[in-house]
Amino acid sequence: MFDLTQYSHRRLNLLTGEWVLVSPHRMKRPWQGKVEDLPADNRPAYDQHCYLCPGNQRADGSVNPNYTKPFTFVNDFSALLADGPEGDYEEAGLLVARAENGICKVICFSPRHDLTLPEMEVGEIAAVVDLWQREFVELASHPGIRYIQIFENKGEIMGCSNPHPHGQIWASTSVPVELVKESVQQKKYFQQYGSSLLSAYLELELKKQVRVVLENEHFAALVPFWAVWPYEILLVSKRHVQYITQFTEAERLALATILKQLTTLYDNLFHVSFPYSAGMHQAPVNNGDSPEWHWHMHFYPPLLRSATVKKFMVGYEMLANPQRDITPEAAAEKLRAQSLVHYKQKTLTNA
Ligand code: H2U
Ligand code: ZN
Numbered sequence: 001m002f003d004l005t006q007y008s009h010r011r012l013n014l015l016t017g018e019w020v021l022v023s024p025h026r027m028k029r030p031w032q033g034k035v036e037d038l039p040a041d042n043r044p045a046y047d048q049h050c051y052l053c054p055g056n057q058r059a060d061g062s063v064n065p066n067y068t069k070p071f072t073f074v075n076d077f078s079a080l081l082a083d084g085p086e087g088d089y090e091e092a093g094l095l096v097a098r099a100e101n102g103i104c105k106v107i108c109f110s111p112r113h114d115l116t117l118p119e120m121e122v123g124e125i126a127a128v129v130d131l132w133q134r135e136f137v138e139l140a141s142h143p144g145i146r147y148i149q150i151f152e153n154k155g156e157i158m159g160c161s162n163p164h165p166h167g168q169i170w171a172s173t174s175v176p177v178e179l180v181k182e183s184v185q186q187k188k189y190f191q192q193y194g195s196s197l198l199s200a201y202l203e204l205e206l207k208k209q210v211r212v213v214l215e216n217e218h219f220a221a222l223v224p225f226w227a228v229w230p231y232e233i234l235l236v237s238k239r240h241v242q243y244i245t246q247f248t249e250a251e252r253l254a255l256a257t258i259l260k261q262l263t264t265l266y267d268n269l270f271h272v273s274f275p276y277s278a279g280m281h282q283a284p285v286n287n288g289d290s291p292e293w294h295w296h297m298h299f300y301p302p303l304l305r306s307a308t309v310k311k312f313m314v315g316y317e318m319l320a321n322p323q324r325d326i327t328p329e330a331a332a333e334k335l336r337a338q339s340l341v342h343y344k345q346k347t348l349t350n351a
Contacts, residue, residue: 013226078104125256155275190292198294218254272307
């Protein structure tokens with residue numbers, strides 16, 4: 001068989017039907033980038049200027065309650081509005097547009113300004129999962145909503161505006177493009193085999209143990225065969241479910257555990273609070289049955305070689321095809337080699 005560790009090749013993304021170019025021989029290239037440690041980021045537990053901290057005023061003038069558990073509110077600058085008009089726009093079949101409405105929420109993971117997911121207790125993360133479940137039920141109860149995107153944008157490098165641990169939820173009246181691609185691919189497989197594409201893929205990965213980074217009774221985190229970002233992760237539930245709301249208490253805890261472990265490995269890789277865009281993909285809502293859909297999460301971190309050297313998706317990637325040098329297998333090995341104890345915790349223990 002073709003040697004995936006030596007020569008350039010393209011890999012197929014099962015979930016989107018798109019291809020990624022892998023150039024393993026380029027890993028031998030001399031590297032002259034900077035590899036340095038960043039100054040420690042010492043945030044206070046409470047910041048009077050933070051619009052997400054308990055008791056503080058937000059940009060729209062409303063005041064956050066003195067929350068002690070995960071807290072959610074409607075985004076004061078929502079990209080989608082609940083009460084916008086409906087309608088289509090069309091000119092000569094060339095200019096086409098459609099009204100898009102929805103609901104955008106912000107979700108504070110913790111009242112503590114200085115924490116991030118890997119530094120929170122498993123029980124505290126489980127409370128976030130619980131709130132995601134409750135928000136999902138509430139947003140899906142609006143009959144016009146067709147898709148609910150739960151995500152976290154972390155780190156300045158990703159355009160995150162505030163270090164207070166938080167994520168967002170955007171619920172929209174149409175199904176967004178990434179989800180349409182994944183629906184098509186999963187449906188194709190389901191129609192052919194009568195089972196979940198991701199169950200089959202996960203079974204293969206668990207057997208091979210080359211790209212798997214973490215595993216527990218209910219979830220596995222792996223660098224997918226077709227990963228585009230250097231340390232991209234696909235987190236899959238072992239049970240084939242369509243929605244986060246189907247997770248049991250045991251699964252909620254297992255998800256919280258693997259989230260803590262994964263974000264710890266990430267932080268330990270370059271001794272930095274690891275930036276990423278992460279989010280859940282699940283079946284559309286108020287849209288009939290979607291038995292082909294298998295709940296999962298994607299983590300897309302931009303860092304490549306150090307706390308400051310990121311991968312740029314430019315040039316060939318923008319114009320032709322995503323490309324990577326470090327193989328997904330090598331990335332998985334690097335992540336697996338990290339300690340499950342957070343580096344900040346270690347510094348504390350050794351001091
Ligand atoms: P980031 O995760 O991209 O930093 O987004 C934080 C969100 O918080 C952002 O979408 C919202 C912004 O609109 N926000 C409020 O809703 N109220 C505020 O007072 C400031 C920021
Ligand atoms: Zn804060």
